[in-house]
Amino acid sequence: MLMPAKIALKNLDWESRLIQRRIGLAGVAVALLFLIVLLRIVYLQVLEHEHYTTLSQDNRVKLVAIPPIRGLIFSQDNVLLAENRPSFTLEVVPEKVPDLDSMLARISELIVIKETDIRRFREQLKRKRRFEGVPLRFNLNDEEVARVAVNQHRLAGIDIIARLNRHYPRRASLAHGIGYVGMIDETELGQLDKSNYRGTKHIGKTGVERAYEDILHGQVGYQQVEVNAQGRIIRVLDRTAPVPGNNLRLTVNAGLQQVAVTALQGKRGAIVALDPNTGGILTAVSSPGYDPNLFVNGIDSASYRALLQSADAPLLNRFSQGNYPPGSTIKPFIGLAALDLAIRESGQETWCRGWYSLQGSSHRYRDWKKNGHGHTDMTKAIAESCDVYFYTLANDMGVDTLHEVLADFGFGRTTGLDIGSESAGLLPSRAWKQRRLGQPWYPGETLIFGIGQGWALVTPLQLAVATAAVANQGKLYQPHLLAAVTDPLDGAVIDRFAAHITAEIQVTELAYWQEVINAMHEVVQGESGTARRSGRGAPYAFAGKTGTAQVISIGQDEEYDADELPEELHDHALFVGFAPLKAPTIAVAVIIENGGSGASTAAPVARRLFDHYLLGEVAEHDRGDQG
Amino acid sequence: MRGETRIDRLHVDLPLLGGILALSIIGTLILYSASGQDTSAVMTQFTRLGTGLVVMFIVAQFSPAQLARLSLWAYLFVLLLLVIVLFYGDVGKGAQRWLDIKLITFQPSELMKLALPMMLAWYLAGRQLPPALPHVLVAIVMIAVPVVLIARQPDLGTAVLLAAAGMSLLFIAGIRWRLLLAFAGLVSLSTPVLWYVMHDYQRQRVLAFLNPEQDPLGAGYHIIQSAIAIGSGGLYGKGWLNGTQSHLEFLPERSTDFIFAVFCEEFGLLGVAVLIGLYGFIIGRGLYIAFISQQSYGKLLGAGLVLVFFVYIFVNMGMVSGQLPVVGVPLPLISHGGTSLITIMIGFGMLMAIKTHRRLLSD
Numbered sequence: 001m002l003m004p005a006k007i008a009l010k011n012l013d014w015e016s017r018l019i020q021r022r023i024g025l026a027g028v029a030v031a032l033l034f035l036i037v038l039l040r041i042v043y044l045q046v047l048e049h050e051h052y053t054t055l056s057q058d059n060r061v062k063l064v065a066i067p068p069i070r071g072l073i074f075s076q077d078n079v080l081l082a083e084n085r086p087s088f089t090l091e092v093v094p095e096k097v098p099d100l101d102s103m104l105a106r107i108s109e110l111i112v113i114k115e116t117d118i119r120r121f122r123e124q125l126k127r128k129r130r131f132e133g134v135p136l137r138f139n140l141n142d143e144e145v146a147r148v149a150v151n152q153h154r155l156a157g158i159d160i161i162a163r164l165n166r167h168y169p170r171r172a173s174l175a176h177g178i179g180y181v182g183m184i185d186e187t188e189l190g191q192l193d194k195s196n197y198r199g200t201k202h203i204g205k206t207g208v209e210r211a212y213e214d215i216l217h218g219q220v221g222y223q224q225v226e227v228n229a230q231g232r233i234i235r236v237l238d239r240t241a242p243v244p245g246n247n248l249r250l251t252v253n254a255g256l257q258q259v260a261v262t263a264l265q266g267k268r269g270a271i272v273a274l275d276p277n278t279g280g281i282l283t284a285v286s287s288p289g290y291d292p293n294l295f296v297n298g299i300d301s302a303s304y305r306a307l308l309q310s311a312d313a314p315l316l317n318r319f320s321q322g323n324y325p326p327g328s329t330i331k332p333f334i335g336l337a338a339l340d341l342a343i344r345e346s347g348q349e350t351w352c353r354g355w356y357s358l359q360g361s362s363h364r365y366r367d368w369k370k371n372g373h374g375h376t377d378m379t380k381a382i383a384e385s386c387d388v389y390f391y392t393l394a395n396d397m398g399v400d401t402l403h404e405v406l407a408d409f410g411f412g413r414t415t416g417l418d419i420g421s422e423s424a425g426l427l428p429s430r431a432w433k434q435r436r437l438g439q440p441w442y443p444g445e446t447l448i449f450g451i452g453q454g455w456a457l458v459t460p461l462q463l464a465v466a467t468a469a470v471a472n473q474g475k476l477y478q479p480h481l482l483a484a485v486t487d488p489l490d491g492a493v494i495d496r497f498a499a500h501i502t503a504e505i506q507v508t509e510l511a512y513w514q515e516v517i518n519a520m521h522e523v524v525q526g527e528s529g530t531a532r533r534s535g536r537g538a539p540y541a542f543a544g545k546t547g548t549a550q551v552i553s554i555g556q557d558e559e560y561d562a563d564e565l566p567e568e569l570h571d572h573a574l575f576v577g578f579a580p581l582k583a584p585t586i587a588v589a590v591i592i593e594n595g596g597s598g599a600s601t602a603a604p605v606a607r608r609l610f611d612h613y614l615l616g617e618v619a620e621h622d623r624g625d626q627g
Numbered sequence: 628m629r630g631e632t633r634i635d636r637l638h639v640d641l642p643l644l645g646g647i648l649a650l651s652i653i654g655t656l657i658l659y660s661a662s663g664q665d666t667s668a669v670m671t672q673f674t675r676l677g678t679g680l681v682v683m684f685i686v687a688q689f690s691p692a693q694l695a696r697l698s699l700w701a702y703l704f705v706l707l708l709l710v711i712v713l714f715y716g717d718v719g720k721g722a723q724r725w726l727d728i729k730l731i732t733f734q735p736s737e738l739m740k741l742a743l744p745m746m747l748a749w750y751l752a753g754r755q756l757p758p759a760l761p762h763v764l765v766a767i768v769m770i771a772v773p774v775v776l777i778a779r780q781p782d783l784g785t786a787v788l789l790a791a792a793g794m795s796l797l798f799i800a801g802i803r804w805r806l807l808l809a810f811a812g813l814v815s816l817s818t819p820v821l822w823y824v825m826h827d828y829q830r831q832r833v834l835a836f837l838n839p840e841q842d843p844l845g846a847g848y849h850i851i852q853s854a855i856a857i858g859s860g861g862l863y864g865k866g867w868l869n870g871t872q873s874h875l876e877f878l879p880e881r882s883t884d885f886i887f888a889v890f891c892e893e894f895g896l897l898g899v900a901v902l903i904g905l906y907g908f909i910i911g912r913g914l915y916i917a918f919i920s921q922q923s924y925g926k927l928l929g930a931g932l933v934l935v936f937f938v939y940i941f942v943n944m945g946m947v948s949g950q951l952p953v954v955g956v957p958l959p960l961i962s963h964g965g966t967s968l969i970t971i972m973i974g975f976g977m978l979m980a981i982k983t984h985r986r987l988l989s990d
Contacts, residue, residue: 012923015755015756015801015923016921016923016926018756018757018801019756019799019800019801019923019926019927019930020918020926021801022798022799022800022801022930023799023914023917023918023926023930024918025798026795026798026799026914026930026934027910027911027914030907030910030914030934030937031907033937033941034903034906034907034941036950037903037941037944037945037948037950038899038900038903040945040948040949040950041857041891041896041899041948042896044854044857044858044891044948045857045858045860045861045862045891045895045896045899046861046862046896048858049858049859049861049862051858052854052855052857052858052859053858053859053861055855055858055859056855056856056858056859056871056872059852059855059871059872059875059877060871060875060877226871226875227875228874228875228876228877229875229876229877229878234875
């Protein structure tokens, strides 16, 4: 046996009692330790119960935002300009796909999967959870959707998800006005109402989409859901429906817009047409345009670079941010001021011999008409765009007055366009020149300022607003694209854009307006008007003024010869006008960059707009070949 | 002495059996809930339970004297298994703990929970008690060898628990207080050394225990989610099958090591009181059996087995309720797991043997 011999010496009784004492002590220790555990449980379950109940609820219940549907944008004539289109995305749920590679191969047989798609997919795969769908292909067309649907049985774990995507059906047509939505970026995220944008991926980036973001977005909805530890939704506990964003109706006439876009096809330039009685913008074109749809889900860098680097600057919003020398289009405004300030009387004539020189100088400021206009009064000066008349007038007026009266017409400051994004243009003055160039104002600069050359820069929008002010005899309206906010469900008008007069031009005699308007009527429908060819055959009376703005200065003894100059140095062609003559309903400003003379290039465009707007499309087609 | 009853002849202790069955029923209920109402998990647990009861019954037929004779060999055999597992063991969760012998895979470290008390009880019962210093040192070597082997697997939790169980057996054997204090001092001095030999994940667990909020989704996740489960249970619990922490899978290892949190969440403080009461009853009964055993071996083995049982309960509950660092220790009779259940049942079988064979021994 293994028992040692010492056993005989053991005091068994004493030993037994020793062990029993220790067992007793162990029992006490067990009881104490159990008590400690129990106290801890009491602490957790009784004292901290509420705290942990809250944590448990936080764990379990999640608020899931339901983004609202963005409001639609319509034109005045009810053409849809911005909509939400279901776009189909093919998503893969990784946990349901045992062999990802063979699955990708199988899908590739059905629809086109590009190398870049797979790369992006693999990238996102790492960041998503196993049960979350990872997008593989965006924008599936109907055929592709059908092809996947038919094969659904052998594509377990492949889902086609329909999402609403912003879409601009008219593409480039009103891109600069409507703007576009894009993915919310970091800086925007910091400024947003975060709770209302939970779940929203897109935000208005430019144009109407940005300016009226608050109206278009709507109110976020919520779903209270029970989730498990992986975040998978187990069931929906409660739901608050989102409130869709309101629709917008713009002042833009889609038909007219299309005419304007067509007229500028292949050209650089801008057209603004306004309702002279409200300031509502009927047409706003900046050409060339760009497809705003490219920006919605993020434009690829190659396309973006192409847009940015294009010599035609398609991203530039020419109608409100393009700065152009106004040329002769400002003559009516100066003319009106001259009458009002009694610097000229109606019928008062100036002798035009084809050039003008300042006293004590031999420098000749040339008229566009080499041999001169002869005896020229205000009406003839505007109708024939006599430069010498306006050199003389500008000299008599002085730069300070010139600056002042043109400022009255809104030049040199923003017009207050409702969507913003405006340039103020440049209305030069002595003070400006001293400040910017540190030089005094030279008398010669006053002369060319008088014919809209030199430092002065205007935007097409400013020109249109000023022209509208002539049409309505003095009221400068705030130009706006928004006409009304309507209910997305029943179409009821919720709010209307109230016409707002930003400034009013006061003249001593209302007849002065009439005189200038008559002169502008002569431009298009008079015997010797510069744009008489554009006015010919119109079944209504209208008014206008051509402008041809020099891009480069022509030397004293040189001739401007378009054929010898590169295209980008050709003159800008301008035209402003309104129609009908009595009670005008449309005022336009047309600028065609390097288009040559205003009379030949810009005026016909305006005529086409007037015809369409006043007579309707049929009439416009009838005179299609007359050009 | 009372007369020999029929149940005594079967070598079954009815109060102990009653406690075990009650706990098993609770365990099965909570396992059903924690496993997401998985009947197959419950069925395997039933099978194990049945097997366990049979094994317990068989073990109870051995007399303490027979067990004493087996002690050394059992100890050496398990030690050998531990060495084998270190070289040939299956790697599960990054540690070599499992031995695959065709029919079943099991953890030899589990068996050491039985073999070590047997060995110590046999060795110490053969000496003068309280044991003299050389004998204490020999006993400590007996504890240290398997503890180091298990720690190398690495399974620090089981190693520490085994060391604690071994030391508590030395305590029962009447080791002198000053020796006990000296060892306690040595252990606390060696704690910094322990920190250096620990694996990174083990250190992380200790850090997470000290400050779970520091890494709420990583190392602190178990502790935080477990506290939420317990705390949100409140006085009466969320009700059976209604625990959200467990059913929505926030609670990790909910049917094994953290099943106590599920229990707390669903049955509340009242349920916990009942559970601890039942454990207390079984432990009390076990200590009583040891207490009345007329043999030193029986006393030491009985108390040792009961204390191993207790240490597991205490460490598991302490870890789940955030009082102790997270070590992979199951809750006896409740946690889902094979080897652990069988060893526990063998242990109870030995306790019943000690209880029911005493008359024969006293003759």
